[in-house]
Amino acid sequence: xxxxxxxxxxxxxxxxxxxxxxxxxxxxxxxxxxxxxxxxxxxxxxxxxxxxxxxxxxxxxxxxxxxxxxxxxxxxxxxxxxxxxxxxxxxxxxxxxxxxxxxxxxxxxxxxxxxxxxxxxxxxxxxxxxxxxxxxxxxxxxxxxxxxxxxxxxxxxxxxxxxxxxxxxxxxxxxxxxxxxxxxxxxxxxxxxxxxxxxxxxxxxxxxxxxxxxxxxxxxxxxxxxxxx
Amino acid sequence: xxxxxxxxxxxxxxxxxxxxxxxxxxxxxxxxxxxxxxxxxxxxxxxxxxxxxxxxxxxxxxxxxxxxxxxxxxxxxxxxxxxxxxxxxxxxxxxxxxxxxxxxxxxxxxxxxxxxxxxxxxxxxxxxxxxxxxxxxxxxxxxxxxxxxxxxxxxxxxxxxxxxxxxxxxxxxxxxxxxxxxxxxxxxxxxxxxxxxxxxxxxxxxxxxxxxxxxxxxxxxxxxxxxxxxxxxxxxxxxxxxxxxxxxxxxxxxxxxxxxxxxxxxxxxxxxxxxxxxxxxxxxxxxxxxxxxxxxxxxxxxxxxxxxxx
Numbered sequence: 001x002x003x004x005x006x007x008x009x010x011x012x013x014x015x016x017x018x019x020x021x022x023x024x025x026x027x028x029x030x031x032x033x034x035x036x037x038x039x040x041x042x043x044x045x046x047x048x049x050x051x052x053x054x055x056x057x058x059x060x061x062x063x064x065x066x067x068x069x070x071x072x073x074x075x076x077x078x079x080x081x082x083x084x085x086x087x088x089x090x091x092x093x094x095x096x097x098x099x100x101x102x103x104x105x106x107x108x109x110x111x112x113x114x115x116x117x118x119x120x121x122x123x124x125x126x127x128x129x130x131x132x133x134x135x136x137x138x139x140x141x142x143x144x145x146x147x148x149x150x151x152x153x154x155x156x157x158x159x160x161x162x163x164x165x166x167x168x169x170x171x172x173x174x175x176x177x178x179x180x181x182x183x184x185x186x187x188x189x190x191x192x193x194x195x196x197x198x199x200x201x202x203x204x205x206x207x208x209x210x211x212x213x214x215x216x217x218x219x220x221x222x223x224x225x226x227x228x229x
Numbered sequence: 230x231x232x233x234x235x236x237x238x239x240x241x242x243x244x245x246x247x248x249x250x251x252x253x254x255x256x257x258x259x260x261x262x263x264x265x266x267x268x269x270x271x272x273x274x275x276x277x278x279x280x281x282x283x284x285x286x287x288x289x290x291x292x293x294x295x296x297x298x299x300x301x302x303x304x305x306x307x308x309x310x311x312x313x314x315x316x317x318x319x320x321x322x323x324x325x326x327x328x329x330x331x332x333x334x335x336x337x338x339x340x341x342x343x344x345x346x347x348x349x350x351x352x353x354x355x356x357x358x359x360x361x362x363x364x365x366x367x368x369x370x371x372x373x374x375x376x377x378x379x380x381x382x383x384x385x386x387x388x389x390x391x392x393x394x395x396x397x398x399x400x401x402x403x404x405x406x407x408x409x410x411x412x413x414x415x416x417x418x419x420x421x422x423x424x425x426x427x428x429x430x431x432x433x434x435x436x437x438x439x440x441x442x443x444x445x446x447x448x449x450x451x452x453x454x455x456x457x458x459x460x461x462x463x464x465x466x467x468x469x470x471x472x473x474x475x476x477x478x479x480x481x482x483x484x485x486x487x488x489x490x491x492x493x494x495x496x497x498x499x500x501x502x503x504x505x506x507x508x509x510x511x512x513x514x515x516x517x518x519x520x521x522x523x524x525x526x527x528x529x530x531x532x533x534x535x536x537x538x539x
Contacts, residue, residue: 009414009497010525012467021462033255040252050254052465054489059465061254064500064529069522134463136257136488139371143463179257180371197257199361199373205256 001028005073008059013069015058015076023146026133027086029053030210034089035081036060045075053209054134055143090210095177095192097125097168097215098223103191105167106156110187113153122217124148125189130175130213140179140197140205144213147173159185166191168215193218193226232298234387240292240339242443243381245356245374247283249484250364254465257488258373261366264443264484265347265504267536268306268403272349275304275328275399283358283365285350285381288443291339292350292381296331301389302396303337304328307348308405311339327400328353345405345508354390368485370444409513411502412520412528416471417464418493421457426477429453430495434514435479441511443485448515452477455493463491469498469506471517483507499525501532 004016017028033053040048047066052059062072099122101107107118114121130144147170155171160183163169167178169186176186179197196206207213218226246269249262263269263286273282285292291309304327305311311323316334323329323337325348331337342348358365358375365375372378376385419427435450459475470482472492481498482490484507496517498506509515520528 006417007414007522008417008467008494009469010499010522010529012497014417014464019462037255049251050260050465052254052488054464055462057462057464059467061467064526065533068526134489135255136465137463137490138487139257139373141257199258199371199378204253204258204362209255 002032005076007069010069011064012059012061013072015060017056019056021055023131025056026053026131027210029056029058030086030090031084032058032076032081033209034086035079035084038084039075039079045072048072052136086210090208090212092212092214093207094214094216095194096218096222096226097190097192098218098220099190100220100223102220103167104189106187107189110151110153110189114150116150121151121189124151125170125175126215126217132207132209132211132213133174134209135205135207138180138182139199140207142177142196142207142213144175145173147175149173153187155185156187159183163188164191166193168192191223193223193228195228232296232301232389232391234294234389235297236292236381236383236385236387237295237336238293239381239383239385240287241290242288243292244286244367244369245283245358245376246286246366247364248281249366250362250373253362254488258362258371259368259484259486259488260468261368261374261443261485262364263349264507265307265349267504268347268349270536271326271401271403272304272306272351275306275326275401276302276351276353277397277399278351278353278355282351282355285356285387287339287348287350288342288346290341291348293336293338294387295336296333298333299391300330300332300396302328302330302353302398304351305337305339305348306351306403308343308345309339309348310341310343311337313337326403328398330396330398344510346510347508352389357388357390370485405508406505408505409509409515410518411506411515412499412525413471413496413502413517414499414520414522414525416494416496418457418461419495421455421493422473422495423454423456426451426453427495430479431517431519434516437509437511437513437515439511443483445483445486446481446506448479448481450478453479453495458493460491461493463489466490467497469500469503470494471496471498481506499528501525501528
């Protein structure tokens, strides 16, 4: 439930849904996010520039020349967004992953921590139906959850300077996919050849907050011959 | 015939920018756009363009460009030291904030910004640039925008639309606000900081360090003490937010900021003072002054009046 709305400077507000990081909380965030996105498209509210959901908050930025914080807050308070459904806007996406040793950089570390072997870890990961909590930091990078408790592990103590694009990593109950070569501290378990982000496509990001993701295991050969549309 | 500028020297950080790319932050795409909106508007105004036309933004040292083709009406806004060198090699000092005509073979040598960081180069009719998701703004980190999302490079040709036959030049008086006070509102996690740090932040001087670019500005000064939690659950980021990482030194998030982040934010720079802040050079000292929403909104009205200089 929406607990509190606060200002972020003079051209932003945050809608706070409480401290819990769970699918239940995040689904509430996504409902409001979908509602705002829809309201902007159908011109029910003007001046909105961006709407950024995260685990437990939705941040809305606006053009101060067109609308003021008070009007945006009133708009949200007077609307019944709880009726917005997730299924209308959100979809299921299958993502190929190769768990080959060459790409699963942190498998030893995970085997030690989880007391599971490589195959069991991959199986757990494949069996999980992931929810897209949020996308960002860099373009198209999804934050997915929830992993089974037996796969939980901390971040690396020393982050890697470079993690290759397409690497799939896990930390605590979350899973992410690197959409650019970038530094990072997640435990890498495999790689996807799928381009999740392409600025020149109509759907720039394959995933949207609120979508569902299932991984599908592929061989190294399949990874190497994979062609993005 | 194609008219273009040939890039003989690209400059330190020259990128095409307009007002930014909106409605995509939920997919991890930050708006980007011009750092100093007042100067961006001014450079377009000087050549009679619509305010939102794409410009070439440069920082510190700008490019050296040679015109190939028909004459063009151009402008450089900011406090900029530059020369115009004609076909015969005669050099004339350029005047910023005043439009001028350049002809085939003329070179514009943008040497440096003076006691400031950013300047803008505009041409009547605009540059010929391909929009990406409704904007020509460049985000180098993610390779988004014209020029394959990269900075301007040597030998690159910058094509422009046909220029004005009229060449009516314009001139505006412009100066930077020399005051070092930056007004800010309390941030979402203001209460995370000790009473002393809350007071220090809004009273002590902070120095702008060299670790400053379009993404963020790192400050150095009295260490700020977080009493609650050094990390928060990652949340969406707004331009002008001032985050305090574990080392207690502030970072102001600027136009190319990450879309989400997990550091507590002590304050947010108000819109009216953003342009002033980004023009402060490394080594400058600034002070933050606490204001509330009503004051910030009123100051915004003054700012809008000022940048729409008639």
